[in-house]
Amino acid sequence: MNSVIQASQLTKRFGNFTAVDHISFEVAKGEIFGFLGANGAGKTTAMRMLCGLSKPTSGQGLVAGYDIAKQPEEVKKHIGYMSQKFSLYEDLKVWENMQLYAGIYGMNIKQIRPKIDEKLHQLGLFDERNTFVSQLPLGWKQKLAFSVAIFHEPQIVFLDEPTGGVDPITRRQFWELIYEAADRGITIFVTTHYMDEAEYCHRISMMVDGKIEALDTPKNLRERFRAATMDEVFYQLARKGREN
Amino acid sequence: MAKLEIDGINKRYGDVQALTNISFRVNDGELFGLIGPDGAGKTTLFRILTSLILADSGEASVDGLDIVKDYKELRRHIGYMPGRFSLYQDLSVEENLNFFATVFHTTVQENYHLIKEIYQQLEPFRTRRAGKLSGGMKQKLALCCALIHKPSVLFLDEPTTGVDPVSRKEFWEMLKRLKQQGITIVVSTPYMDEATRCDRIALIQHGQILSIDTPENIRKAYPKKLYRASAPDNFSLLERLRELPEIDSVFLFGEYLHVTLKKDDKKPKDVQLQLIEPGIEDCFIDLLRQK
Incomplete structure (x- = not known):
């Protein structure tokens, strides 16, 4: 497997509390994981470690080929990140947000300019390039936030x-964007x-009390737990975890 | 009897029309859901109904009390749990609860029966500062504080947002038991799957009510036949179906695609379509597309 993430016995303790407890898994290139x-359950803590924002207590992780404990700055440069809160600057224009983030990720201004135009056309946002982000409908903001997160062509977002x-x-519509990105090889x-x-x-991986309790395709998980929907799998x- | 009456409420913020001509009633003892995405106007409506901001026009009353003229009295009759955690972070669990009881001229003992079941889960942490609680515990404390003066109408603004499916289920069980104690509940949520837990719902988007009825009647009013299809690669199937002239709409729905046709019974060849019952989310999508 051509993996973009390799986590091996990754662990994070805060005092006596083990937030992430020896998790191991791999994610392949182009996979939607x-x-x-x-x-x-420890999702956020695990994700912060994989993004190079928090140092593991023990265990190892390679993300985009870089060691999350030893090369966190390299990890940060080679990944994209988007949260629910979008992290776009509302009082900057559409193109300004793109340029700002591309610059933060260390892209050269000569590379950035033509790429902004290309991306704006792709997203159907060219006519809105001078619009302030605060004026955009939610759906467009979301599209833009995703496009900004992958503007520097990270291997993984x-x-x-x-x-x-x-x-x-x-x-x-957002999930269609995700599929398209995965088709282009972005993990x-x-x-x-x-x-x-x-x-x-x-x-899918399912975390319960800091451990990965199940990891498989949705179909296999449903079959294994004799569940009609993923909701039931999750519930079981x-x-x-609660009973432990 | 109507516990809550809303008549022609409008609200505008600058250029943005946040609410347009909102009118509906909530009956005594009802669990009423306001279902819609972020930016639909749910919070604005809650803030108007709880007398925190003024509408531009329109009227409303809660328990027969006008939300503008009788606002002081009104506030004794309602409990409000805002979307953002707004208790005192540096007071302990029991200090917060006592504070809210005192503000409403009551005591925790007097209405303890209402919060007992929820508060018992908080008891082990009663001396912990509210700011140090987990998300689920904060939510339970906020609910206790909103209930401690025995309101007759409880307003809950997105209590389950960002909460995992298991904790969401537990929260709705709690609401069901509060309803059994005779409290009228108005709750908002962006999760369509929670709609069926309400007695009646209003679907809301861009400040307008798209539909208002029981979840069952809203589903029955779905105007088309709805089919589902699936393939090992649903995304490819989605793209293929979208090109077919017979197809009206096709959307990802978990492990299936949900499909409507331009003419209900004119199916495209070579595609397995199975007739299914629409859910609330299908109805919401259809109402959005009609607009």
């Missing part, structure tokens, strides 16, 4: 609940609380 779990609070049509690492979206992932696994 769903990272699920109940609140407090981390999406932290990217569709929270979005209307059902926009939510689905997608995504968290969500919408269980229908878990079905759109190639593989997360409840197991």
Whole structure:
């Protein structure tokens, strides 16, 4: 497997509390990998380590070929990140947001300019290039945020609940963007609380109490837990966590 | 009897029409859901109904009390849990609860029966500062504080947003039991799957109500036949179906695609379509597309 993420026995302790407990998994190039779990299961902590924002207590992780403990700055440069809160600057124009982020990721201004035009055309946002982000409808903001997160052509993009609070049509359009990016070879690492979206992932991991309790394709998980929907799978696994 | 009456509420912020001519009633003892995405106007409506901001026009009353003229009295009758955690982070769990009881001239003991079941889960942490609680615990504390003066109408603004599916289910079970104690509940949510837990719902988008009825009646009113299809690669199938002239709409829905046709019974060849019942999310999508 041509892996873009390799986590091996990755662990994070805060005092006596083990937030992430020896998790191991790999994510392949171009894969859409769903990272699920109940609140407090350790998803955010694990994701922060994979993004080079938090140092593991023990274990190893390679992301985009870089060691998350030893080369966190390289990791940050070679990944994209988008959260629910979009992190776009509302009082900058559409093209200014693109230029700002591309610059932060160390792209050269000569590379940036033509690429902004190309991306704007691709997104159907060329006529809106001078619009302030605050004036854009939610769906467009979301498209723009995603495009900004992958502007510097990272091998992998981390999406932290990217569709929270979005209307059902926009939510689905966003998943089409994800598929297109994955088709181009970008690896997608995504968290969500919408269980229908878990079905759109190639593989899913389920975290319970800091451990990866299950990892497989949605179909295999449904069969293994004799569940009609991913919602049921989630319910069975997360409840197991409560009983521990 | 109507516990809540809303008549022609409008609200504008600068160029943005946040609410357009909102009118509906909520009956005594009802669990009423306001379902819609971010920016639909749910919070604005809650803030108007709880007398925190003024509407540009229109009227509303809660428990027969006018939201403008009787606002002081009104506030004793309602409980409000805003979307953003707004308790005192540097007070402990029990200090917060006592504070809210005192503000409403009551005591925790007097209405303890209402919060007992929820508060018991918080009991082990009662001396912990609210700011140090987990998300789920904060939410439970906020609910206790909104209930401690025994309101007759409880307004909950997106209590389950960002909450995992298991905790969401538990929260709705809690609401069901509060409803059994006779409290009228108005709750907003962006999660369409929660709609069926309400007695009646209003679907809202861009400040307008798209539909208002029981979840069952909204589903029955779906105007077309709805089919589902699936393939090992649903995304390719989606792209293929979209090109076919017979297809009206096609959307990803978990492991399936949901499909409507331009003419209900004129199916495209070579595609397996199975007739299914629409869910609330299908209805919402259809209403959005009609606009």
